[in-house]
Amino acid sequence: MIHAETRPRSSSLWRDGVRRLRRNRLAVAGGVVVVLLCLIAIFADFLAPLPYTKTNFSRLNEPPSRAYPLGTDQLGRDLLSRMIYGARVSMLVGLGAQVIVVLIGVPIGALSGYIGGRTDLFLTRFVDVMYAFPRLLFVILVMSMLGAGLTNIFIAIGLTGWVGIARQTRAQVLAIKEKEFVDGARALGAGFGRVLGRHVMPNALTPIIVAVTFGIPEAIFTEAALSFIGVGINPPTPSWGQMVGEGQQYIRSYWHLCVFPSIAIAVTMLSFVFFGDGVRDALDPKLK
Amino acid sequence: MRTPHISDSQMELLAARLAAVGVGRRDFLKVAGGLATLGAVGFNARPVSAAPALAPGEKLAREQHVRLGGGGWWQNDPSSHDYNKDLYCSGVPILFAGLMKFNADFQPIPYVASKITSNADGSVWTFALRKDSKWSDGAPCAARDFEWSWKRQMDPASKNPYSSYFYDIKGAEAFNKGKAPDASQVGVVAKDDWTLEVTLEGPRGYFPVLSAYLAAYPAHRASVEKHGDKWTEAANIVCNGPFVLETWEHNKVMVLRKNKHFFGAKDITLEKATIPIVPVQSGALPYENNELDISPLQPGDLRRLRDDPRTKAQVFRYPFPGTWYLIPQVTKPPFDNVKVRRAVGHAIDRENVVKVADGFAIPAHSMIPTGFPGAIDDKKIRDIQRFDPKAAMAMLKGTPYEGGRNWPRITLTMREEGLGSKPLAEAVQAVLLEHLNMKTELEVLEQRVFRAGLWKNDYQFVWIRWFMDYPDPHNEYFDTFYGKKTEGRRQAWVNDAFDKELEAGRDTRDAKKRMVNYAKAEEIMQTDGGYIPVAWVARWCAAKPAVRGLEKNKLGETVVEGNIYVDMLPHVYMIEKA
Numbered sequence: 129m130i131h132a133e134t135r136p137r138s139s140s141l142w143r144d145g146v147r148r149l150r151r152n153r154l155a156v157a158g159g160v161v162v163v164l165l166c167l168i169a170i171f172a173d174f175l176a177p178l179p180y181t182k183t184n185f186s187r188l189n190e191p192p193s194r195a196y197p198l199g200t201d202q203l204g205r206d207l208l209s210r211m212i213y214g215a216r217v218s219m220l221v222g223l224g225a226q227v228i229v230v231l232i233g234v235p236i237g238a239l240s241g242y243i244g245g246r247t248d249l250f251l252t253r254f255v256d257v258m259y260a261f262p263r264l265l266f267v268i269l270v271m272s273m274l275g276a277g278l279t280n281i282f283i284a285i286g287l288t289g290w291v292g293i294a295r296q297t298r299a300q301v302l303a304i305k306e307k308e309f310v311d312g313a314r315a316l317g318a319g320f321g322r323v324l325g326r327h328v329m330p331n332a333l334t335p336i337i338v339a340v341t342f343g344i345p346e347a348i349f350t351e352a353a354l355s356f357i358g359v360g361i362n363p364p365t366p367s368w369g370q371m372v373g374e375g376q377q378y379i380r381s382y383w384h385l386c387v388f389p390s391i392a393i394a395v396t397m398l399s400f401v402f403f404g405d406g407v408r409d410a411l412d413p414k415l416k
Numbered sequence: 417m418r419t420p421h422i423s424d425s426q427m428e429l430l431a432a433r434l435a436a437v438g439v440g441r442r443d444f445l446k447v448a449g450g451l452a453t454l455g456a457v458g459f460n461a462r463p464v465s466a467a468p469a470l471a472p473g474e475k476l477a478r479e480q481h482v483r484l485g486g487g488g489w490w491q492n493d494p495s496s497h498d499y500n501k502d503l504y505c506s507g508v509p510i511l512f513a514g515l516m517k518f519n520a521d522f523q524p525i526p527y528v529a530s531k532i533t534s535n536a537d538g539s540v541w542t543f544a545l546r547k548d549s550k551w552s553d554g555a556p557c558a559a560r561d562f563e564w565s566w567k568r569q570m571d572p573a574s575k576n577p578y579s580s581y582f583y584d585i586k587g588a589e590a591f592n593k594g595k596a597p598d599a600s601q602v603g604v605v606a607k608d609d610w611t612l613e614v615t616l617e618g619p620r621g622y623f624p625v626l627s628a629y630l631a632a633y634p635a636h637r638a639s640v641e642k643h644g645d646k647w648t649e650a651a652n653i654v655c656n657g658p659f660v661l662e663t664w665e666h667n668k669v670m671v672l673r674k675n676k677h678f679f680g681a682k683d684i685t686l687e688k689a690t691i692p693i694v695p696v697q698s699g700a701l702p703y704e705n706n707e708l709d710i711s712p713l714q715p716g717d718l719r720r721l722r723d724d725p726r727t728k729a730q731v732f733r734y735p736f737p738g739t740w741y742l743i744p745q746v747t748k749p750p751f752d753n754v755k756v757r758r759a760v761g762h763a764i765d766r767e768n769v770v771k772v773a774d775g776f777a778i779p780a781h782s783m784i785p786t787g788f789p790g791a792i793d794d795k796k797i798r799d800i801q802r803f804d805p806k807a808a809m810a811m812l813k814g815t816p817y818e819g820g821r822n823w824p825r826i827t828l829t830m831r832e833e834g835l836g837s838k839p840l841a842e843a844v845q846a847v848l849l850e851h852l853n854m855k856t857e858l859e860v861l862e863q864r865v866f867r868a869g870l871w872k873n874d875y876q877f878v879w880i881r882w883f884m885d886y887p888d889p890h891n892e893y894f895d896t897f898y899g900k901k902t903e904g905r906r907q908a909w910v911n912d913a914f915d916k917e918l919e920a921g922r923d924t925r926d927a928k929k930r931m932v933n934y935a936k937a938e939e940i941m942q943t944d945g946g947y948i949p950v951a952w953v954a955r956w957c958a959a960k961p962a963v964r965g966l967e968k969n970k971l972g973e974t975v976v977e978g979n980i981y982v983d984m985l986p987h988v989y990m991i992e993k994a
Contacts, residue, residue: 181846181849183768183843183846183847183850185765185768185769185771185772185843186771188771188772188774189719189774202772202774202839202842203772203839203842203843203846204772205846275859276859276860358832358860362857362858362859362860363838363841363842363845363857363858364842364845364846364849364858374838374839377699377714377715377716378715378716379716380699380700380701380716380717380720381716381717381719381720
């Protein structure tokens with residue numbers, strides 16, 4: 129059966145991919161940092177020396193010291209603890225928003241590409257219209273309608289972020305549905321759902337994975353930008369972008385307030401990009 | 417001269433007048449503040465500024481040049497300097513001189529006018545102008561210049577955004593609204609070269625205050641007629657103030673030079689002032705780089721300059737009456753329960769909360785800041801909402817929130833604003849969490865959105881401030897909390913006993929009795945948890961050691977350039993650097 133035939137080939141692609149990924153040092157470094165960040169986010173409650181709301185009004189805006197490795201903020205809260213909890217927000221947004229993106233973007237792209245005809249025309253035009261909006265402005269618009277908050281950030285980023293993935297999926301599906309093994313599956317009597325789900329989609333997965341890997345840092349950055357301008361996460365919940373936003377007006381007096389969260393954002397972004405680059409190179413069949 | 421009695425109805429009129437033209441509330445309160453002391457002021461000509469007072473060994477700098485700005489001053493290029501036509505031009509006020517001016521205590525004193533008299537009921541005012549009053553081209557600046565300027569002010573053709581400012585003048589409203597064919601019926605008449613007679617719609621004891629504000633500045637007729645809207649460009653401007661505009665490189669810098677023809681020129685030591693246009697985001701950097709001599713400070717910079725031994729002595733606080741407080745909305749749970757409101761009052765650790773404002777706030781125990789008329793320093797009132805975490809928790813006994821449990825979702829709402837507002841709000845959140853286990857989420861809304869919801873009393877819990885408009889408790893209580901106000905009410909809280917005290921305070925002339933009324937009102941409001949005072953506003957400025965002559969008010973605080981008091985530069989002089 130075709131099914132039996134494709135499986136070993138696809139798994140060898142994966143194995144090849146992992147091998148190539150391992151050889152890419154930058155990607156491995158990025159991956160390690162990403163895993164670390166995920167662990168920090170999950171175990172924030174155990175890792176943070178202090179609760180993120182714990183204030184100490186006699187030690188405001190202190191530079192890094194032994195008691196406070198990264199110093200304290202304007203309310204005397206431990207910056208390190210706040211950054212650890214901030215990682216949680218960033219990771220949640222990065223992954224949560226991508227889940228919404230995939231849930232909206234992939235089905236629309238797949239249906240559009242597979243069904244074709246008027247459906248395709250309609251969906252593609254819709255995607256084009258959505259694509260025409262400047263991303264960040266659209267997110268801000270949605271946020272101001274929904275109000276600030278973590279869930280709303282998921283929704284705002286999800287609602288605006290799916291178009292890219294929808295296009296990629298459509299392109300992949302368009303190419304794959306013309307392949308002989310798809311005809312074969314159809315000839316053997318597989319229905320619409322089975323052909324799309326079992327035969328087309330698994331083969332279209334690679335670019336989607338790559339798009340998601342790049343989508344995560346984009347979402348993290350969008351959240352940081354939103355919180356920076358004050359429409360993201362509501363205080364007292366810490367978020368890196370919000371910390372930079374509040375700290376930047378004090379940069380000449382208390383440098384640490386915005387420097388450390390900025391470094392965290394930068395390192396996270398870089399790690400995801402390195403890792404994403406590695407994944408793309410590893411999975412690109414042309415490089416085989 | 418006679419000082420006509422200023423009745424409450426007139427006071428209301430003044431408020432309405434200024435509100436109608438959109439003069440900021442803070443401006444208005446300060447303007448009207450001058451009224452209280454009007455009678456005590458000698459209305460006679462005096463030197464424009466005192467002679468420099470040099471310590472032994474000090475001598476005046478050879479170059480009398482000061483550079484001011486930054487920190488929010490002139491952060492945008494002025495649209496013009498034509499205050500006669502546009503109060504909001506953000507120009508340089510010191511280019512002009514009005515008939516009166518405000519001194520460091522915000523009292524109106526004579527300026528271009530040397531003598532001001534009125535008829536018995538205060539409905540006709542006569543300004544005798546100084547005969548040495550001149551324009552910067554040397555021509556006399558006489559009564560007819562003010563007549564022309566004030567009529568231009570209210571001329572519908574001027575499209576002046578605050579033309580209703582002078583509606584107290586007879587016929588002004590009709591002329592401004594196009595109901596009179598020309599300005600001939602307007603009650604401003606130059607009786608002769610040096611006498612301006614102003615006939616009003618009725619008795620208006622406060623008219624001298626109006627004539628001291630920026631909106632009553634003159635404009636130079638020949639320049640306006642020749643250059644139109646461009647008449648205040650450096651190349652065109654003819655002005656009558658202590659300084660002239662030497663250059664104005666748009667969006668870059670303005671240079672002022674002492675006006676030789678100004679009647680008080682001999683009293684002014686300063687020769688030149690440079691005002692760069694500096695975005696507020698630059699903070700104190702230009703000052704620290706020695707590009708500015710006087711600059712107000714933003715919260716991000718104060719601590720650093722105060723801690724630095726080189727700049728420590730240059731930093732000073734200046735008066736800016738304002739109050740930060742919380743509104744627990746009595747229509748929304750959990751604040752519908754007075755015990756909860758009182759618990760919040762006891763849970764606010766004010767001493768600690770103000771620390772986060774880095775000097776821009778001091779703990780408040782009532783509405784009016786210490787040192788201003790109506791300020792209350794009564795232990796009984798201090799104690800109503802004093803910080804006491806045990807009392808706070810005890811207050812919750814018998815409520816559904818006993819022990820700090822079962823709180824509903826609470827959102828603290830504030831408007832987007834600089835000057836350390838958000839850290840203060842976050843500190844309030846922190847102390848409520850610590851002492852009442854009350855979790856709150858902070859929602860920061862854009863100005864207009866915030867205000868719309870505020871007037872509807874939509875918010876559950878509000879972080880807000882009041883900037884005093886005029887130093888009278890009527891402003892602090894009546895204008896903010898009066899329960900029978902139909903619009904512009906910030907809170908749903910109403911209390912009849914409280915309203916009665918405010919009415920009594922409004923309708924009484926006996927100053928002592930009034931203060932008793934307002935103290936009683938404060939007590940009622942706090943006992944009922946109508947509001948929760950948190951902090952009073954403080955503002956800061958820095959001036960280089962070479963800068964001397966800044967004026968002090970009655971409290972001994974140094975006063976700097978603002979909207980009302982604009983008389984800083986004529987008093988400033990520079991000394992030789994040691």
